[in-house]
Amino acid sequence: MMDEQAKQAALEAFVYLAKHGNLIKCAEQLKCTEIQVIQRIDQLEKQLACCLFNQHAAPFPLSSAGLALIEQAELIVSRYHELQRHCRHLQLGKSLKLSISYQAWFPSPWLTLLANQLQRFDPLLDLHFSGNSQQHVHFSFSAQSQQNNTQVLSWRPAKLIKVAHPKLVNHQQRFDGHLKLFDIREPQQSNLFIGETLLLDALEAALGWAILPQISVESRLAEGQLKAWPDLIAELPTYLHLSHHCPEDIKTWLLQQQAEYCELP
Template identity: 25%
Template structure:
């Protein structure tokens, strides 16, 4: 018996109070009386010999020890919950993976390919959450993270999946007449659509075509995500520069056309990093091997 470990009930109540920093709100969430919550916190502090909360007039605040302990306990409770859910999945002859993936890569590249994975490995469920900014992977429930960049996140175990590759101009077919041919100079006169995080894309495209002096950097709408940029181009708002790997369906269905064969190549790409302690190692290995195989096919097709 682990005598040093407080009861799970006490820890769940402590995590809830720490999250709300309110006995009243924690009691409401847990469907307990405020008195019962207060007694659990007092008992936990007595057992640990540490003051977890300081009382400031009519409110409470975490102490330094309480704040540090709360972060660790939350991580442990999340993991217990995740392990329990995974056990339920396994009972039903299945397993699950939790992935954090940049939004555009998930929507435009990964999810359309998951039907193949599902067909080959029907017992593994893949859960996807959109995450773009760097975070400490080992402090989360995610088994792995897929992200855009030029290297593996520092301090993580991972590798590159595939380069982003060719970035091409695209627009609604009615915006141009590709049969007659559209010159770079003509594109410079059309409405240009921009990705907010890549303001240098059009300048690079025009510069590589030898038309540095034609581009007007302030002209055109800006969008936060490639999915928004692609949708704007399909709606006829203008010409967008989009990685070719994200729009094969739109090009094949003629919802987008390529008005110029001139392109730029992005050597940055998409990487995967793995949690040092994944919930289901076997399922993650299966998914990783499948993912690398699909990425290699895509990389070869982009050459």
């Protein structure tokens, strides 16, 4: 019979092997050997009296029983990790507040996505976002590659486009050199518009054009409120700054996110 700790370890092995389809990656994430991963899977299959994978070789396709179990297994593993983090915070007397700073005009949809992912990672986190650098920021984002007392890592580059009201784009030769409202590549302009809303309202009112991250205006482009020039302008490098007092589990998670973001096309 498996004890509770062995069952949890076996469930984790099942979830990670199903996720990666790669024994080496699974072993690295679980910080164990490849043989131990297989042993845990074997123990779980014996406990459940079924085969979870059609074959114990890459890409480790799930069997019908594995497909039926995987969603619940992922939920159990996630909740268990959440409970572990919560207990660790309570034991250490640490706050679950997490302070996140970002440079003006860091694409807000990325921040929303990150917030959603962090809440799934740990629903007990109390997130605080700020557009200004704070003394006790756990991590931050910016377009600057150097910052004191932080570990600097590349984040996903922001694709830049030139946008305006459709009627201005359709007659761009008449105004192209005169009605520039904003160019995110020019740092001195960062204080002209406080927040995205004011500038986007000015663009929708056909007051001029701007160069912005594409992700910042995707919804307005889809709805026809704004229109983009045909070609991408450039890419804006963005960076993640990890402070020394960022909680270790959050830091590990962010490093994983950073690696996945940089792999995206």
